[in-house]
Amino acid sequence: MIHIEKEEDMNIITITDCEGNVLYSLEQCEMFPNYIAVLKDAIAQGKDLTGLCIKNQNIGNVVFQGITLNNAVFENCNLHRTEFIECQANSVWFNNCNLDGFKVKKTDLTNAHIDKCSIIKAHFTRTTLHESSIFDSNLYAAVFLKTQLNNVGFHDCNLEKAEFEECSLVKTGFYNLSPTYQWINDVLFSNCILNDCNLSSLNSLSMLFIRESNIEDAELRDQNFTRVINTYTKVLYAIESDTVWWKDFRGNFEQFKDMVANDTMENGSKYYLDDFLYDELSKVACYLEQWYREQNLQF
Template sequence: MAYINFKEERHSINNQIINRKKNNENIMKYILKNKENVMDYTPCKEYSFKNFEGIEFGKDGILDEADFRIIESKDILCTKFIDCNFKNIKYKDCNFIGCVFENCNFYKGGVIFENCSFIKEGTEKLPSLNNKDNLGCSFYKCNIYSKFMNCDLSLALFEECEIINTSFQLTYMKKCIIKNCELDKINFKDCNLSGFKTLSCYIIDLDFTDEDKTKFDEKTCFDKIIPREKTKQEYEGIYMTYETLSDKFKENNLPDNSSEYYYLGKVFERKSLKKITPKIGSYIYWISCGYGQRALFPVVTSISIMIIYTILYLFIGVKVGDETIRLSIGYLSSTNLKEILSVINEAFNLSVGMFAGVGCINSEPIPRTYMLANTEMLLGILMMGVGVATLIKKAKNN
């Protein structure tokens, strides 16, 4: 019945980003010093080991995919693209190794990557047995409108990007990290998102159109979405995103993760409700059992109910032995602390007895608190049922 600790996840992701950047930088320096020793790739002379700044790639206008410029079977190594524009262009069977895209625009008719790889796993360093470079590509402050088809984006890093109307189909995105980005109209189809993570991203529309299944694992994590506009429409969008994620985690037999995103979704669904009756009902569902996902909520709520009724008994009146006691300013000023604590103990004992339906010992309700006692007993019966149901549900999930 563990829940996702988002604070720990954020700390872990930030450490991963720092280590990944150091790793990429060291490997790229090594490759640049040992270009002739690079194995498995034939560096393209036109595009490899260069810095392109303010260059446009592709065709002008807004074109159909059939009219895109095609770049095919190129190995592009350790190249930086800065302030470049990519438009109406298709990369097919290309390898982008250690490439950095900074302040680039992938726009107009869009950019297609088909059968492309953005990761280098093998190493030229010795000893090479069981050692991997794990060199991924980086995208910084880019505007991306693209289609990735049968690509490998593993270990890719996206930071401060706008990824809009972009599709990932049959694409490996293992250990890919997306940080401080805006994701709008993102579609995944039969992808591998093992170890995939988002951090401080604003997700507007997320969709899965799987024919088989997009793969999640225990390390897959989507960070909480922080609302900006705080409108009904925005809350509904966030709720739908969490619901989609919950379904996908459930499909991958990860019930704890599924439960967490289901809970977050219900919280935003409640915020989107405008009518009083459904909103009150949602609040009750939340307080009583955390939408069936928080096993401790029934315990906390039950204790709170007993404390509230204890206070009501004390100020309305409770019978202790043959004496009826009601806390008032006069009583408090004329009674020592030991006797006051004794009365509070008796009132709490009465409250627990009524809540559990086992009756009372020394204290009992007076006629004016009979209604309180009856309602507390009914609430106790309900909360016991809610608590048992929540525990059973969580146990089944595990």
């Protein structure tokens, strides 16, 4: 917590942990008029802020760089566009905070606990989030790039349009009891490791974008796949979900056939397939149709 204490004729601004132990303090003056200024100076001095406790404060746009923040607590705080860069921040708690535009880079956030936070358009880059728990939070359009998320639990979170690129999500779980799947609509898994990733709450995978990720090894509900790899193309087809993925294309089998035949996506945008791609994708379409029928299913 942060306090302003009066000693004789001086006001002292103190930054404390949750037990009230002083981590850093300065006399209030023109250069350090408030807690944000004192906090920024503590960061600039490279102070150890283990156990830092900040409640009901606006610390937006503050850059924590190279700081130890293990067991820190942020409660009812505004951290809009705040940055954690190369920090050691195990077991950090964020409760009811605004983390919109939050940027985390090369930081260890293992065992983080995030509850009831807005994390819209946040960016996590080359960060470790193993063993973390995220509850009832809005991660709309959040981006995770080259980030380790093994054994992370997303509980009742909105992840619409979130992107996971070159991430490890081994044994991570996505849990939501919503009767619709808007909460995970247009989520992208690109070049991700998904071994035992729990997506079993989804009846269909048609709302996801899958690129070069082993979705077959995730924990799913009655899903079967066929993957067709050629010289120039790699196509993945989820049978029960009737969903085909190729590069940025996602659609059902009929839409895939139409895209190949007309070089056109459902929204009218053109693909302009060259002869090599057209030839391979045409053969893929024929193969998938034959394979599908052999499974005693009918388009």
